Structures are given as C-alpha cells and as structure tokens.
Amino acid sequence: MAVFADTDELHQIMADLWTAIKSDDQMAAPLLSSRLIVTFHYREPDGRLTVDCSDGKEMVITAGECDRKPVVEMFMKSSVAHEFWLGKVNVPMALIQGKIVAKGPVNKALALLPAIKPAYGLYPSIIEKNGLKVSTT
Template sequence: MPTSLRFSASQLQELLTAVYASADGSQANVLVTRQLIVAFEFRDPELSLSVDGRSGKAVVRSGSGPEAGDAPTPDLTFHLSGDAIDRFWRGELNPVVAMTSGQLRIDGSLLTALALAPALPGLQAHYRQLTADWATEQPQL
C-alpha cells in the first residue's frame, strides 16, 4: 500500500476541484441528477468544500470567503481527517470500517450516501491519477 500523501489545504482544494472538473458525465451527473450538495469537512488540513450539483454541473466551492455565509445547506457532509483523507480518495479506506472506527463521519441520509457510491470509484481513479502526476511534478508532497 502506498504511503498516504499529505497536502496543504490549498493543495487539497486544488486537487479535489480538478477531480470533479475532470469527472466524466456519469460521475458528476449523480449529483446533478439528484440535485445534491455534498460537503467535505477536512481536518489536518483544515478545509471545508462543497460540491454543488444543483447548479446544473458539479461545482466545487470552498467553505471560506464571503460566499460561504450564503451557501445552501448540504444534503450530505463527509468528515475526514489526516491520512484518512488521502486513503478515502485513493479507495483504500473501507467506508463501513471507517465509520465504525470513527475515521469517517457522515451527516445526512445514509441512503443518499449509498446512492453516490457507484460514482465514487471513477472519482477515486481521477484522484489517483492526479496525485501520481503531482508526485512526479512536485516531489515535496
């Protein structure tokens, strides 16, 4: 198993924005079709992101800045911290085990979260590719 990568908040935001921007229609359309907003609350690094499918395409927004106060309430919020963030996005963290061990917490309907599961492997594949590219371009990661 590869060593978990650690990112700064700005690197993680840039990376996840690229993951959703490069997602094919089937992955992004899950959020758009269901008109969902999914939020991610990360700790270590501290970062709040939401992916808004209500806008007609999956748009990633940071939880900071003036627009954060006007942001609609997410349908689901995933809470992850430390190396669990990288392991989740790599597909190396079993969500059920992570939830029972406290590494992952989900606020919102578990049925809604399960409806998103089919799109996750494609997003994780994009993440793995992008992190492989970053590791070769930016050895300080």
Template sequence: MSFANEDEVRRYIGGIFETAFKDQEIGPKLVETGLVLKFAFTEPDAHIVIDMPEQQVHLGDAPGKEPSATMSMQSETGNAYWQGKVNLPFAMARGKIKVDGNVANLLKLAPLGKKLYPVYIETLRNDGRTDLLV
C-alpha cells in the first residue's frame, strides 16, 4: 500500500524533517548545509520543499526559495528510504531516484538521516499505518 494523497506524503516525509530540525544533534547540522531541497514525488503526486536554513517544510513550492537540488521518485521509494530500505547511491544509479542539482551535498546528508529511521517507523506504527511498513 502507499500514501493516500499529498497530505500524507507531507505528514510523514515532511514530518521527519520537522522532527530532525528539533533534534539537538541533527538540527544544527541540517541548518549548516544551507540546502533548500525539493522532493518531487509521484503516486501520489506531491512536491515538498525543505528549507534547511529556515527549518521549514513546505507543501508545494517555497516562494522565493530556489532549490539547491531536486530529488524525484515515487512516494513508495521515499517511504522505503526513511525505513532504511533504500541505498541512496544505488537508487540514483538505477534511476529510482533522480537528482538535479548538488548531488555531493545530498550524499553528505544520508548519514544524518539514518538516525531518523526508527523515528519514522515509530510514527507510522503510532498512526496505525503498518500498511506502509516495508
């Protein structure tokens, strides 16, 4: 099963960044990157912009913010990534995740994300969305 709509994509995938910004260790490191990261998801279609310097998550485009990089993928791939089931470099090499923009900085973020996998999984469980667990 997958996300029902763009609001669910925003809630779960955008929400993991909101959680990260509050984390004493991860939050400052995300801000330091200076990245504005756009996710373009399909199935369902959803666009999320993560403004790391401002610690904001936007559904749709962020006015006045040009993304440093755009990651395009199926929402199912994004969901699996946040559960630790997708290797970012391999997914990029296989075309499951397409990246336009600053790839090097994105790859630097991957180790930070690993600390959030259990939080993401716990959120799905707490919300009764075990259908999204992979």
C-alpha cells in the first residue's frame, strides 16, 4: 500500500521538507558547496523533485517537471523515501538490494548524506503541519 495518497501529497511534503532544509544554514551550506543538481524520481505514487544547488548561492526546489539537467538522479518508491526521512532506511542495504537506484556520480550525492541527517527530525513535524494522513511509524 502506498504511503502517500497521490502525487500532489507527495510533492507537497517533499517540497516542504526541502524548503526547511534550505532554510537551515547548517544543512544548506554543504549542499550549496556541492553545486549539485539532484533529481529524485518517485513511484507509487509517481513524483519528481529537483534540488538545484548549481549556482552555489540559492537552492532552487522544483516539484514536478524540471528542465534543469540533473547531475545525479535517485529513483525509489515513495515509501522508501518516506522511510528514509524517518531515519529508518539502511542506505547501504537499500543500494545493495536495489531499492534505491542512483544514476551519475553517486559518490557526490552519498557524501551529502551526513549533512542532511538533521532533516530526519524535521520530517514528522512537516507531515503533522500539513495535516496529512501519513504513518510515521
């Protein structure tokens, strides 16, 4: 069973989460330094979110179609993304099991994992704030 009701719900939560990350200097700084453009492709429900740090100054977050060519693309079920932001995904295991597909210079994206860890704490409150019926357990 899908965690998110539909694409709109998925996009809203992910965009809100990344907006919160963007507002947090400690998390945003290493992402901007990387100058990466990362696109997350979700399925069940389908969705897409692009985080563009290419100018090194401002993070541009786009839910849905985006004409910027990503450097790294990550593909996963929406439920895996949900569990990731709850801090419940063993990323190495998910990569080994093929639950996460990573396209491009993967090491650049994996290097940013420690930087975004504090967002695990923000995710439940973002779900709650949006009043969305998403399980956090």
